Amino acid sequence: MGSRTATNILLLLILLCLMVMAIPRLPVKNAIAETFKLDSCITTSPYDKPEAYVHVISHDVSPIQSGGSLR
Numbered sequence: 001m002g003s004r005t006a007t008n009i010l011l012l013l014i015l016l017c018l019m020v021m022a023i024p025r026l027p028v029k030n031a032i033a034e035t036f037k038l039d040s041c042i043t044t045s046p047y048d049k050p051e052a053y054v055h056v057i058s059h060d061v062s063p064i065q066s067g068g069s070l071r
Contacts, residue, residue, distance in 0.1 A: 040051040 041054050043050050
């Protein structure tokens with residue numbers, strides 16, 4: 001163990017082992033989605049104000065599916 005190279009290799013192995021043990025213990029945030037009631041977004045008359053609104057996200061077709069059809 002008099003060699004610095006051997007000491008550095010052992011320290012690197014210890015670091016790797018500690019990282020392998022620590023990574024699974026990191027806190028993971030759960031994804032929480034709020035659901036909405038679609039019925040509260042629909043009105044009987046087009047002039048009535050709905051109780052809630054629907055948020056719509058749109059985007060282009062991905063380059064993989066650029067053929068124009070979604071599979």
